Amino acid sequence: HNAVFADRAAGPAGLLATVEASGALLASMVRTTRPGVRSYHGYGISDPEGFAAMGVVETLVHTHDLAEGLGLEWAPPGALCDRVLARLxxxxxxxxxxxxxxxxxxxxxxxxxxxxxxxxxxxxxPLEDQTASSAG
Known part of the structure; x- marks a missing residue:
């Protein structure tokens, strides 16, 4: 279940403010969590880097969905896409x-x-778990 909702009455600006605040929360959590910490995700255990990448993907693809719904052209930097593709x-x-x-x-x-x-x-x-399972 989602715990964060945008107020429809606030319109697109309110929706973008909600997305921005959610991104700030994720960035703060990733920055302040030790690299060795592991935590649960519905698709398995992950590390701060994995959660950061998941948050970036969620932000990019849902921003795409929002822009498409509003009839706007939007595309993120290719290097950012490349990094999350390589990670996830x-x-x-x-x-x-x-x-x-x-x-x-x-x-x-x-x-x-x-x-x-x-x-x-x-x-x-975590990357070391991906590497270990692909090695054999």
């Missing part, structure tokens, strides 16, 4: 427009040469 979607294609690949990885868009994702899941486990 290690199986994602490495070439092409990184924003298009992130939208594909989260089931929001088609990507030429790849089947459309109808279900998706990121891998937020």
């Amino acid at each position: 979607f290690p199986d994602a294609p490495t070439g092409g427009d990184r924003w298009a690949v992130l939208l594909w990885a989260t089931g929001r868009a088609e990507l030429p040469g790849h089947p459309r994702r109808t279900a998706w899941r990121w891998d937020g486990r």
Whole structure:
């Protein structure tokens, strides 16, 4: 269940203020948590870096959803998309427009040469756990 809601009467400005405040809360939690700390997520245990990446993906894709609903053009920096793709979607294609690949990885868009994702899941486990499980 969500604990944070935007007041519809506040309009788009209120919605963006809610997104900004949520981002500030996440940034504060990531900055103040020791790197070795592990915590539960619905997709498994993660570390501060994993939670930061998950928060970035949530912010980017839901900002896309909001912008699309408002009829606005919006795209984040490719380098930011590339970083979260590498951290959470290690199986994602490495070439092409990184924003298009992130939208594909989260089931929001088609990507030429790849089947459309109808279900998706990121891998937020600490990197050493991802490496250990892929090694054998």
